[in-house]
Amino acid sequence: MRAVSNGHNPELKAALEHLLSSGGKRVRPVVALLTGGMLGADPARLITLAAAIELLHTATLVHDDLIDGSLLRRGIPTLNSQWTPAATVLTGDFIFARAAMLAAETDSVEVMRLFSGTLSTIVNGEITQMFNRDSRSFRDDYFHRIYAKTASMFELATSAAAVLSPPCEEVYDSVRRYGYEIGMAFQIIDDVLDFTGQQTEVGKPVARDLQQGLITLPTIYYFESHPDNADLQPVLDGYIYDENRLARLTTAIRQSDAIDKSVEEAGGFIGRALELLEDLPATEERQALEDLAEFIVRRQK
Amino acid sequence: MRAVSNGHNPELKAALEHLLSSGGKRVRPVVALLTGGMLGADPARLITLAAAIELLHTATLVHDDLIDGSLLRRGIPTLNSQWTPAATVLTGDFIFARAAMLAAETDSVEVMRLFSGTLSTIVNGEITQMFNRDSRSFRDDYFHRIYAKTASMFELATSAAAVLSPPCEEVYDSVRRYGYEIGMAFQIIDDVLDFTGQQTEVGKPVARDLQQGLITLPTIYYFESHPDNADLQPVLDGYIYDENRLARLTTAIRQSDAIDKSVEEAGGFIGRALELLEDLPATEERQALEDLAEFIVRRQK
Numbered sequence: 001m002r003a004v005s006n007g008h009n010p011e012l013k014a015a016l017e018h019l020l021s022s023g024g025k026r027v028r029p030v031v032a033l034l035t036g037g038m039l040g041a042d043p044a045r046l047i048t049l050a051a052a053i054e055l056l057h058t059a060t061l062v063h064d065d066l067i068d069g070s071l072l073r074r075g076i077p078t079l080n081s082q083w084t085p086a087a088t089v090l091t092g093d094f095i096f097a098r099a100a101m102l103a104a105e106t107d108s109v110e111v112m113r114l115f116s117g118t119l120s121t122i123v124n125g126e127i128t129q130m131f132n133r134d135s136r137s138f139r140d141d142y143f144h145r146i147y148a149k150t151a152s153m154f155e156l157a158t159s160a161a162a163v164l165s166p167p168c169e170e171v172y173d174s175v176r177r178y179g180y181e182i183g184m185a186f187q188i189i190d191d192v193l194d195f196t197g198q199q200t201e202v203g204k205p206v207a208r209d210l211q212q213g214l215i216t217l218p219t220i221y222y223f224e225s226h227p228d229n230a231d232l233q234p235v236l237d238g239y240i241y242d243e244n245r246l247a248r249l250t251t252a253i254r255q256s257d258a259i260d261k262s263v264e265e266a267g268g269f270i271g272r273a274l275e276l277l278e279d280l281p282a283t284e285e286r287q288a289l290e291d292l293a294e295f296i297v298r299r300q301k
Numbered sequence: 302m303r304a305v306s307n308g309h310n311p312e313l314k315a316a317l318e319h320l321l322s323s324g325g326k327r328v329r330p331v332v333a334l335l336t337g338g339m340l341g342a343d344p345a346r347l348i349t350l351a352a353a354i355e356l357l358h359t360a361t362l363v364h365d366d367l368i369d370g371s372l373l374r375r376g377i378p379t380l381n382s383q384w385t386p387a388a389t390v391l392t393g394d395f396i397f398a399r400a401a402m403l404a405a406e407t408d409s410v411e412v413m414r415l416f417s418g419t420l421s422t423i424v425n426g427e428i429t430q431m432f433n434r435d436s437r438s439f440r441d442d443y444f445h446r447i448y449a450k451t452a453s454m455f456e457l458a459t460s461a462a463a464v465l466s467p468p469c470e471e472v473y474d475s476v477r478r479y480g481y482e483i484g485m486a487f488q489i490i491d492d493v494l495d496f497t498g499q500q501t502e503v504g505k506p507v508a509r510d511l512q513q514g515l516i517t518l519p520t521i522y523y524f525e526s527h528p529d530n531a532d533l534q535p536v537l538d539g540y541i542y543d544e545n546r547l548a549r550l551t552t553a554i555r556q557s558d559a560i561d562k563s564v565e566e567a568g569g570f571i572g573r574a575l576e577l578l579e580d581l582p583a584t585e586e587r588q589a590l591e592d593l594a595e596f597i598v599r600r601q602k
Contacts, residue, residue: 009428063394067387086368087431089390093364094424096394100401100417104410112413116401123395124309130388131312 001051004098015079015091019058022076027186029054031292032157035175038285039165045106046164052102053157056115059095060122062088067126068212110163118156121148138220138236146187147180154183174276178289181273186296188266191216195254197301207250210235217265221258266297302352305399316380316392320359323377328487330355332593333458336476339586340466346407347465353403354458357416360396361423363389368427369513411464419457422449439521439537447488448481455484475577479590482574487597489567492517496555498602508551511536518566522559567598 001020005013029050036046065078066088079088096119103115125148158179162172194209195218209216213235223232231249253259273293280286302321306314330351337347365371366379367389381389397420404416426449459480463473495510496519510517514536524533532550554560574594581587 008425009432011432012425012428063390067390085386087428089364089368089393090424090428090431092390093393093397094421094428096397097417097421097424101414101421104413104417107410109405109408109410109413112405112410113402116398116405120395120398120402123391123398124313127310127313127388127391127395130391131310 001055004055004095004102008094011087012091012094015083015087016095018076019062019079019095026054027292027296028057028153028157031154031179031182031289032161034285034289034292035158035179036161036164038281038283038289039162039168039171039175041161041165045108046161048102048105049111049160049164050157052099052106052115053153053160055095055099055102056119057153059092059099060119062092062095064126066092106160106164108160108163111160114156114160114163118152121152125149125152138215138223142215142217142220143184146184146191150187150190151180151183154186155179171280174279178273178276178280178293181269181276182293182296185266185269185273185293188217188262188269189297189299192218192259192262192266193299193301195250196259207246207253210250210253211246217262218253218258221261222253222256225256225258226252263297270294270297302356305356305396305403309395312388313392313395316384316388317396319377320363320380320396327355328593328597329358329454329458332455332480332483332590333462335586335590335593336459336480337462337465339582339584339590340463340469340472340476342462342466346409347462349403349406350412350461350465351458353400353407353416354454354461356396356400356403357420357457358454360393360400361420363393363396365427367393407461407465409461409464412461415457415461415464419453422453426450426453439516439524443516443518443521444485447485447492451488451491452481452484455487456480472581475580479574479577479581479594482570482577483594483597486567486570486574486594489518489563489570490598490600493519493560493563493567494600494602496551497560508547508554511551511554512547518563519554519559522562523554523557526557526559527553564598571595571598 002017005016032050032053033046035041036043036049062079066085079091083091100112100115103112125145128148129145155176156179159172159176162168162175191209194216195207197206210219215236219232219235223229223236226232229249229252231245231252234245235249270293274290277286277290277293303318306317333351333354334347336342337344337350363380367381367386370381371379380392384392401413401416404413426446429449430446456477457480460473460477463469463476492510495517496508498507511520516537520533520536524530524537527533530550530553532546532553535546536550571594575591578587578591578594
């Protein structure tokens with residue numbers, strides 16, 4: 001991943017270094033590597049795919065942070081907090097381009113198709129989120145949004161790894177769906193941690209989603225059992241909100257059963273993911289994919 | 302091209318419609334279609350490639366206009382003049398994604414490789430332009446910049462069309478270089494028209510490049526014969542500049558031989574393009590590529 005900026009502009013190299021140094025969990029490339037390992041993919045092409053996926057993810061984060069005006073990501077300053085919007089847009093574009101080049105290096109048109117389709121799903125999801133603020137079902141909107149934002153890329157990781165493996169038509173769908181299920185769970189837990197996490201642990205301020213008017217699963221559950229909460233209505237309506245009421249609402253949600261219900265819902269996705277794994281080759285990698293699925297709901301950051 | 306937004310967000314559909322309605326010359330897809338026609342490419346895949354190239358070009362324009370803060374493009378308002386930066390970034394990303402999907406539909410890994418490589422060249426060129434303002438050779442910088450910005454995409458149009466044609470190793474390089482030569486000439490003439498064109502004809506304000514501190518070939522020629530012009534130095538140094546001196550400088554460049562010298566330099570590229578065509582199959586399409594090359598230096602907008 002670091003090598004993709006070789007021979008390019010020094011500021012770009014520094015920006016990529018900055019982004020990659022923050023680490024992050026690298027869970028998407030790990031999912032690709034384990035899936036391909038389980039199915040017998042060619043290691044060299046698989047590693048290229050894994051790097052391509054992490055770069056695609058990184059590129060979307062760069063543009064996302066610019067759009068949201070985020071100042072921290074993974075506990076370190078975002079590019080847009082230090083650079084101009086113009087430089088940030090271009091750095092994101094450059095990382096997209098390099099991700100696409102790595103994807104092309106897998107030498108598979110099908111991988112390219114999955115790749116560009118996923119980018120299209122992610123961006124369409126963000127645009128929908130930006131414009132459709134008056135939709136009627138929070139729950140439907142939420143699940144569509146987290147599919148586009150997160151689960152689509154997990155699905156890409158597993159299905160593209162399967163494409164690089166010896167033909168295995170009968171397992172392809174299970175593998176793709178395993179990616180979908182853990183991706184949905186991963187985002188739900190991320191949204192729970194936005195309420196329950198400490199700033200230093202999650203690397204971003206607490207209840208940031210709510211502050212930005214973003215309705216996630218804990219808020220939806222809380223709303224279902226407290227439809228008349230006066231602090232909540234303005235947030236649901238998309239109005240800008242005063243700090244005190246927001247702090248009070250955050251505490252109410254944190255202390256309610258909305259958190260447990262959300263974790264339980266994530267657990268449902270993980271249960272389905274584990275069932276899907278049963279049809280797949282019983283290798284060390286499958287065991288690791290099981291452990292990973294269980295870790296996703298248990299993680300504290 | 303219009304169909305790529307089907308089934309997506311209505312605002313996105315409207316934005317794409319707006320962008321495509323402005324028309325433009327569509328010269329890049331025409332170059333791809335003629336090249337592929339000349340070499341016997343499969344028509345369906347060739348048309349897909351041509352649409353992919355025009356969309357890639359459109360996506361880079363959307364992000365460019367945002368970066369430059371341009372309000373007009375092709376005589377109609379830019380997206381960023383009417384939308385938020387966030388929506389503009391995402392619309393550009395969406396068009397990139399759909400361009401990549403169309404490129405993948407050509408079913409050629411080599412086309413995908415050329416595609417992502419070109420995007421990487423274009424973006425790296427813009428980043429270099431943003432950061433390296435103190436470079437020593439204006440001429441070297443200029444030629445690198447117009448290659449990255451324009452000629453790389455003409456090169457993509459011709460070489461990707463050749464990839465979709467029956468194997469023709471011996472003509473591949475001539476075809477690629479034809480794309481390079483006309484692309485370089487195309488941008489030089491664009492830069493000349495920025496000085497000589499009327500606002501309504503070029504669809505953007507006159508001498509906009511100079512106003513933005515962008516040094517193009519006419520300014521370089523003018524500087525070579527008038528190294529002591531006091532109005533010019535602050536522009537070369539990248540300082541913000543007062544309107545009166547800028548207007549005086551623009552008039553001086555317009556009336557100097559820098560314009561003719563620049564057109565002549567474009568003519569040199571076109572001459573080499575025409576020579577390269579001589580090695581290629583003598584078809585109707587080759588004739589059209591000849592006419593196109595000659596049109597590029599003659600055009601008034």
